[in-house]
Amino acid sequence: MKRMKNKVTHFKWSWGLLLIFCLMIVPMFLQARELREYEVRTAVETWVRHVAPEARPDAIIEWLEPFEINGETGAYIAHLDGSGFCLCGDNEMVLPIYWYSPYGRYDPNIPDFEYILGEIASLKMKLNGLKDEDYGKFQQLQPVFQERAELWEDLLKGHIPTRRQLRNRAKAKAAPDSMSLALTTIWDQNDPYYLQCPQLPTSGFNCKVGCVATAMAQIMNYWKWPASGNGSELWFxxxxxxxxxxxxxxxxxxxxxxxxxxxxxxxxxxxxxxxKMNGYWDHSFYLAAIGKSDSTGYRQALDALWSRMDEDTTWLPVNYGATTYRWDLMADSAAAFSPDGRDAVATLCYHAGVSCHMNYHVFVSTSNEGEMVNALKDHFFYDPDATTCGVDMNTMTEEIQWLRAFAAGGSDTAGRGSHTWTYFGYDTSTDPDRSFRMNMGWAGSGDGWFTYDTVATNGLVFEVTDNTKQIAPTLVRFVGAASPGDGSPNDPYRDVEEAIVEAPDNSTLIFKAGSNNAFAAATLTINRPLTLTGRDVTISKSGSRGPSRNYDVEKVDRQTQDVLKEEVRRFDEP
Structure with a gap:
């Protein structure tokens, strides 16, 4: 009996150890859990105070509002005390913060916010079901889920997530960890921007500028280019x-x-x-009328009335070549415009819209983001390298490092709506899920930082679908490549020596942020008008032990040519 008892005891211990071992090797993401409301509140406050770009050390969540789908919480809206808000996850497999607006106010009337909240909830559902749907993908993402669980754990304890930061610091980078371009406008689609857009007859209602035209106009104002346009267009x-x-x-x-x-x-x-139906309507009125009742009979009657209305067209001719764009009159916000400035910005926004073949309507004007590419090239003397492409975090970062603001477009996965906006900054402190700074084209409402979810962009769900990049005037050239080029965004000059020989007079030469640009000549002389600019850029003689010249962003003017002459002379000194 004693021997049997020992065997049983040994058997129990063996199974116990095996169970403990199995529990130890179960990946962290298999145990991912929903966060309770007070936990989300604590984590978000820690993130905003210590981790976020434009952090607010004294931030307090005034109200944590659940976003529900079918009666279940899928995400949260964190309303910050005073101003600012966040769109937040609530599960260890998703990120704590997806959208951070330091000073805006959450507006429930902006459907794009609801779409983003829906995307967060959809991503959570997708990841929860991933084990059964795609186990290979589930296993592949194990390290990511474990890291996210650690991130939540640190934030819940009120700690800066040092484990994440140490991993990111191990990857040495020459470029700045964070930078924002001088895109300071907070424009939208209403007064004064829409004052030259077509008007629905007899109504006094101007059509909206359109989000594509608003993004395009703000990028053009960032460059202050061109002085006048090219060609003409007839739209309707x-x-x-x-x-x-x-x-x-x-x-x-x-x-x-x-x-x-x-x-x-x-x-x-x-x-x-x-x-009954009467008066003047455009398609946006018709769509809005559909939403006034869900009755099938009402919809049928409305369709019958709409089909019997007379159709008409207002033609919209624009002569770009005869127009001077008054960048000196452009202000950052609607309240700051002078009367002449109101007219100037309305002209710019209207011309941008016509060039993008805007489908003008009173309630919403729409266009394809890709129309921006040909519009900039054909009518505004922008480089033909501008292109619309897929979303890539590193490419987005490089655009900012080349000092190029760019446009982004996206729609929610349910196909309910779409929007185009502008990116003009990045911050690597939240890596591997990088933060990007956005101007949404809503007069500053909701502008802020979007966290690029590396899981969501790996073929699961994500709201952003494309970027329009490499937007730059033809008189701007770029420097820094492995082989000779023509200075265009897609084919930069190899080095500063090639640039000062090949670039047209009065060009602006842009060096990639964080780059080290060496020249081999005994001396480097710039004897014609050129502007050199870049962020944290070094220009130095190859192999020189003397001082180098470090250029900060955007403020190097044409007198740089004389500074460089003096600098390279010092390089020649023993």
Missing amino acids: YEYRWRSNWDQEPLAVNPGLNISGWWVGRLDYDTTAAVL
Whole structure:
């Protein structure tokens, strides 16, 4: 009996040790959990105080608002005390913060925020189901999930996530850890920007500028280019109208709320049981009217009335070559424009819209982001290397390092809406999920930092679908490549020696941020007008032990040529 007891005891211990061992090797992500509301609050406050770009050391969450789908919390909106907000995850497999606006206010009327919250929730659901749907991918992402669990753990303890930072610091980088370009405008699509956009007849309503044109206009203002345009364009605005009431039978009252701009356009006669339509409409009015009732009968009656309206067109001719763009009158915000400035910015935004073949409407104007490429090249003397491409974190970072603001476009995975906006900064402190600084084209509302989720962009779900990059005036040239080039964004000059020989007079030469640019000649002389600029850039003689010249961003003017002459003479000294 004693021997049997020992065997049983040994058997129990063996299974116990095996169970402990199995539990120890279970990957962290298999145990990923939902964070409770107070945990999300603690983690987000730590992140905003100590980790975020434009950190706020005294930040307090005034209100943590759950975002629900089908009655379940999928993400959170953290409203910061005073101003600012974050769009947050609530599971160890997703990031704590996806969107951080240091000084804006969350606006529930901006659908794009809801789309992003929906994307966070969808990503969480996708990752939760990944084990059964794609186990290979599930295993591949194990290190990422473990790191994210550590990140949440550090933030919950109120600690700066040092484990993550130490891993990132091990990757040496010459370029700045963080930089933002001098894109200071906070424009939108309303007054004064839309004042030259087409107007729906008799209504007094101007069409919206359109997000593509707003992003394009702000990038053009960043470059202050061109002085005048090139060529001409003839575009159009389509609408429908009738001068008296038309009606369609509708037995069931759809319960319409008729006020504001709907007065005199749409009505329901309860006595006659008919839906009535009158006045001037464009397609955005029609789409808005659809949303006023979910009744099938109402939709059928509305469609019948819409189909019977007369169609008409306003033609929109633009002569770019005869236009002078007054960059000196452009202000950063609507309230700061002079009367002449209001006209100047309205001209710019309208011309950008026509060049992008904008589908003009009163409530929303739309275009394809790719239209921006040909518009800049054909009418505004921008380099033909501008292109629309897929999303890549390193490419996005390099665009900023080359001092090129760029546009991004995206839509939610449900296909409910899309938007185009501008990127003008990055910050590596949140790596491997880098932060990018954005101007959303909403008059500053919601501008801030978006965290690039490396998991979401690995073929799962993500809102951003493309970037329009390499946007630069033709008189701007770029320096720093492995082989000779023409100085264009896609083919930079090899070095400063090639650049000062080949670049046109009055060119701006841009060196990539953090680059070391050596010249081999005994002396380097610039004897014609050129502007050299870059961030944390060094220009020095090859092998020289003497001092080098370090250029900070954006402020090196044409007098640099004389400074360089003096500098290279010092390089020649023993």
